[in-house]
Amino acid sequence: MGGGGGIIGTAISIGTAIYTGGASLALGTKIALNVGASLVASALAPKPKASSLGRKSYEDQTTNRSLMSKQPITTRETVYGSTKKSGSILFMDVTDNKKRLHLVIEVASHEIESFDTIYFNDEALTLDDWIEITPLSADPNGIKRYGVSAPEQYSSDPPPAFKFPLLANILQLDQSVLIKQHLGSDDQVADYDMVQTIPQWTDNHRLRGISYLYVALAYDTDMFPNGIPNISAEVKGKKLYDFRTGSTAFSDNPALCIYDYLTDTRLGLGISTDNIDTASFTTMANLCDENVTKVGGGTEKRYTCNGIVYSDTAPMQVLDDMLSSCAGILSYSNGKFILKGGQYVAPTLTLTDDDFISQIGIESKKSRKDLFNTVKVYLHHQRLHGNLLTIL
Numbered sequence: 001m002g003g004g005g006g007i008i009g010t011a012i013s014i015g016t017a018i019y020t021g022g023a024s025l026a027l028g029t030k031i032a033l034n035v036g037a038s039l040v041a042s043a044l045a046p047k048p049k050a051s052s053l054g055r056k057s058y059e060d061q062t063t064n065r066s067l068m069s070k071q072p073i074t075t076r077e078t079v080y081g082s083t084k085k086s087g088s089i090l091f092m093d094v095t096d097n098k099k100r101l102h103l104v105i106e107v108a109s110h111e112i113e114s115f116d117t118i119y120f121n122d123e124a125l126t127l128d129d130w131i132e133i134t135p136l137s138a139d140p141n142g143i144k145r146y147g148v149s150a151p152e153q154y155s156s157d158p159p160p161a162f163k164f165p166l167l168a169n170i171l172q173l174d175q176s177v178l179i180k181q182h183l184g185s186d187d188q189v190a191d192y193d194m195v196q197t198i199p200q201w202t203d204n205h206r207l208r209g210i211s212y213l214y215v216a217l218a219y220d221t222d223m224f225p226n227g228i229p230n231i232s233a234e235v236k237g238k239k240l241y242d243f244r245t246g247s248t249a250f251s252d253n254p255a256l257c258i259y260d261y262l263t264d265t266r267l268g269l270g271i272s273t274d275n276i277d278t279a280s281f282t283t284m285a286n287l288c289d290e291n292v293t294k295v296g297g298g299t300e301k302r303y304t305c306n307g308i309v310y311s312d313t314a315p316m317q318v319l320d321d322m323l324s325s326c327a328g329i330l331s332y333s334n335g336k337f338i339l340k341g342g343q344y345v346a347p348t349l350t351l352t353d354d355d356f357i358s359q360i361g362i363e364s365k366k367s368r369k370d371l372f373n374t375v376k377v378y379l380h381h382q383r384l385h386g387n388l389l390t391i392l
Contacts (some may be wrong), residue, residue, distance in 0.1 A: 079237030
């Protein structure tokens with residue numbers, strides 16, 4: 001952002017030394033002019049965006065966001081609106097003589113609204129919470145234990161907890177697939193079943209402020225012929241503060257998403273709310289919430305923002321992407337960020353011919369005689385006894 005005039009001006013401000021010999025002067029001037037032209041070309045050339053530390057480009061992010069990954073260092077991820085994604089494997093271990101695999105998969109680096117659909121290898125799962133069969137379909141902390149009823153490949157019979165209430169907890173964990181959803185609140189506690197089953201997982205492993213899936217899989221070559229399935233989910237993302245009502249709830253309103261990214265002290269830019277022009281953000285938020293009629297019938301919000309912000313992406317690139325969701329323009333004036341765009345604004349000033357000192361002219365192309373292919377440099381110095389030296 002910002003003009004290149006200063007860069008260009010610096011590039012073409014060339015200091016030329018005076019040499020005693022005319023040939024040396026001509027050579028030095030030509031070199032200086034060539035360097036200046038190279039600097040100008042470099043300043044005008046488009047700059048490639050810096051690649052992400054964890055992912056090479058936006059295309060890689062789009063491709064990989066639904067794939068589980070296991071790496072020692074990973075980026076923080078903020079989910080705005082609704083999206084389908086996977087994440088990093090934060091923990092992996094086996095129990096029961098290597099017959100049961102336990103996975104903890106991070107979905108977002110903050111609290112989310114909900115998990116809507118879970119996928120194994122892009123196959124949507126129908127979850128069964130067995131609530132009509134056993135009161136222990138949730139653990140003592142209130143986190144539900146889910147099995148899979150469809151596709152049939154991943155389904156298994158519910159535990160007979162109604163017959164053996166004292167063994168209900170053990171039988172519940174003995175299913176071929178067990179899925180538990182943690183939304184990532186700041187007061188989140190460690191997963192009860194992991195603490196009871198895995199020696200390395202203790203009450204201190206709370207993962208506060210991180211939403212994740214805990215998945216336990218039985219060793220079954222018929223159910224998982226290709227090994228560990230890729231696990232992903234459709235989620236409703238971050239809960240946002242609405243400055244219009246003073247409430248915090250899930251929203252995909254672009255103005256609220258941009259406001260959150262600017263002011264969030266954990267994952268955003270941490271800008272003080274005193275530096276936000278709330279009036280302009282309110283106008284834009286109301287515009288985004290307007291219902292528009294679809295061609296095929298029904299209505300939808302005028303603008304929504306749905307996607308993932310990676311912590312290793314440059315803030316300007318993040319803001320540009322978010323602004324594109326609402327045709328927005330973010331400016332900074334008088335110490336405040338102002339958000340506008342996305343709608344036609346009637347002009348407040350009308351100019352007529354009387355307001356111009358001359359007629360408006362359009363020059364589409366310079367004539368050949370006005371084009372230059374030679375640069376002449378004129379130098380005047382006392383040592384040259386007042387003579388004018390021309391260098392081509």
